[in-house]
Amino acid sequence: MKNVIVNGFEYLKKLESKIAFYPTLYSLTGLVFAFFMYYAENKGISSYLIDNIPLLVINNTQTAFNILTTFIAGLISIMVFSFSMVMVLLNQASSNFSPRVLPGLISNKRHQKILGIYNATLLFCIFTMVGIEPDGGENQLPGFSVLLAIVFMVICLGAFIYFIHSISQEIQVHNIMQRLFDEAKNRLDQLINSEKDSNQKFPDTDNWTVYKSPETGFLQDIVLDPIIQFAKENNNQFEIITIKGQYVYKDKPLFKSKTKLKDESLEELFKYIHFSRDEIIEDNYVLGFKQITEIAVKAMSPGINDPGTTIIAIDYLAELFQIRMYKNDISILFDDSQPLVKINSVTFKELLYFVLAPIRTYAKHDVIIVNKLINMFQHLTFNIDCDNKGYLSDINKEVKLLSIDANSAINNQEDLKYINNRLQSFNL
Secondary structure, eight states, rough: HHHHHHHHHHHHHHHTSSHHHHHHEEEEHHHHHEEEHHHHHTTHHEEEEEEEGGOOOOOOOOHHHHHHHHHHHHHHHHHHHHHHHHHHHHHHHHHOOOOHHHHHHHHHHHHHHHHHHHHHHHHHHEEEHOOOOOOGGGGGOOEEEHHHHHHHHHHHHHHHHHHHHHHHHHTSHHHHHHHHHHHHHHHHHHHHHOOOOOSSSSOOOOEEEEEESSSOOOEEEOOHHHHHHHHHHOOEEEEEEEEHHHHHHEEEEEEEEOOOOOOOOHHHHTTEEESSSSOOTTTOOOHHHHHHHHHHHTTTTTTTHHHHHHHHHHHHHHHHHHHTTTOSEEEEEEEEEEEEEEEEOOOOHHHHHHOOOOHHHHHHOOHHHHHHHHHHHHHHHSSSOOOGGOOOHHHHHHHHHHHHHHHHOOOOHHHHOOOOOHHSOOOO
16 A cells, blocks of 8 residues: 555656646636536526626626637637747757756746646636527526636736746746755755764675666655665665666666565565656756756857856855755665665765866856856855865865866966966865
């Protein structure tokens, strides 16, 4: 039962990220409500309101037809314009920033819900118009349903205005980077808060049994609670070899087990290890670093030439690196002070190198960007008190690489003198 719940939750999470999820859900709601109102009209709700509150009923057949046909045509136009705007947004984001930011834009629930409101109102208007009998009298006219259609149309107009505002904000690069930063920061905070007693040593795993990946794809998520519970109940310990977010090939080492597992136990554990062809920041904070870096590098390309965006990206990266310095390179999960699961992750040294190497490569000739990187290194070196993990030596290595690149790419001696004077504060 636990497996069914976990797998069902993961499937729902993937389904919710699809652009058609909320429009489909809202459309079905509008369709069901239209049939409900058809049933209510047959029970005489409009007749009752005509006798008691006539202002709430449209009691002219021609007027009702004109209102509904106008609404249907207008909604179709609004929907075409809105979908076109979404496509323009995705195309511009892919061209100017990075194709990998598209999943985050597509999964924007606000835009999905607005499109769903359009669809629901359109279906309600269509089925309400079908229920109108041209030769029927006032008692057969679904006048209250027509009034509801007017109310829903007003809501659609408000949603359309909000959609224009939201889509214009969504395409701005600082909003895109803010979203990437927030998602990566939230994931980092969760991992840091889950770490405890990390100084306790984990047993040597050289002689443990190695189990291989059952499929190919990104190691998207590891559901840790049931794995910890499994290890506790079976007096076992595990080491996750593959780094989360890494692309894993079938039959490559995935994890180690202290004791040899039976086939049914192995099959149960594999259900808690999820693979995907997509990368999700909520499950892997490293992707947030990667996407902000891609935006920074793309901004320095000759076709875009926007160093201001790169400067903003470096500010976000500096804050993320600051948070990452409080996290251990290896996480050990405990239960009752007993180490049960060891999880390998991207080390701070690797993360620092793979993020800064492309920025150095494409921006080493730019004095402003080089100075911004020096500002980041100074902040991480002199303002962060967490060198118990040895991260400062990794930062110094990156400073040396930046010094080598800057001295080879910048020709102006005054600029080099200024940069080298600033680098003297480091132990090069």
